[in-house]
Amino acid sequence: MTAMPQGRARRSALTSAVCALVVTGTALTGCAGEDPDAGTNGVGKLPAAQIQSRTRAAADTADAVHLSGNVVTNGRTYRIDMRLKSGGGSGSVTSQGATFGLLRIGSQLYLKADAEFWNHADGGGDTGAADKLDGKYVKVPQDDPAYRKFSGFTDKTVLLDGLLTLHGTLATDGRHKQSGVRTVRVTGDQGSGGTLDVSLEGRPYPLRLVRAGGAGTLTFSDWGRDFPLREPEKSDTVDYGKQLPTS
Known part of the structure; x- marks a missing residue:
């Protein structure tokens, strides 16, 4: 086998080193004639x-997705962490320092939060009601303003x-x-x-x-990765009535 000339060997080594630097950079590009689309979906x-x-x-x-991050709308920042699919969704939303959980199965929406959240939503007027809702899955009536306000966070089509x-x-x-x-x-x-x-x-x-x-x-x-949506236990569920306290 004929040995590679020393000058060519040096150039080959230098080319390999440059390619390695390019590939490890932020933007991926082809090097030495390589096809950047090789092995991709095109x-x-x-x-x-x-x-x-x-x-x-x-x-x-896609049947399902996990979505997380920050959304700024109407001057308010929402930190969302939701799993969504056609039949509903579940996860949490944080806004103005308050975190609440959301669960929707079909058309039934549940909101889960601590007493401080409910006390704030009620204007601080009924601490007894807030204590009863503390940590419970509260059924949200479909004609309640809270339903329109929060159900979009659990709707894959609407959110995307x-x-x-x-x-x-x-x-x-x-x-x-x-x-x-x-x-x-x-x-x-x-x-x-x-x-x-x-x-x-x-x-x-x-x-x-x-x-x-x-x-x-x-x-x-987690695109296409299914996840369970289960009705909460009755002992953990509260039906507040026709309208929830909401800010």
Whole structure:
């Protein structure tokens, strides 16, 4: 076997070192003729608008998703951690220092919070009622303002329709990684209209969203992974009546 000339060997080693530095950077690019789309689902080759269309279709048809992060709306920041599917959802929401749990099974929504939450919702007027609701799953009547206010957090279709939106001119912004998964990034108006990282592995699910105008950052995981939704025990359930105390 003919030995590689010393100069060529040095160039080969230098090329390998440069490739290693490029691959370990923030944006993943091809090196020495390598195809950056090798082994991917191929959406990275598409125009930004088509990538967004594909990821919305993947999200809409997924049976379930785990969504977590911050959402800013109407001047209020909500920290959400929800598991969602077509039949309902469960998880927690934190706003203004108060955390409450949400559970929806079909059309029945339950809200679970401590006495301080209920006391604040009632304007501090009925501490006895707040104590009775402390730590219980409270049935929320469908015609109550609280139902309209909180049920959207448990509705996969409503929540994704409201969140998975980029504003302005769409463009791609290189290859990245999210929780170890290769992604292609789509931006609106060079990032001022939001950014969305889309999986290049498996189905093109959205994995990370930075909303326009500093309106929050969300991550999406466990796409298609089912989870149980169970009615709470009767001993842990309170039917408050026709209308809940709400702020």
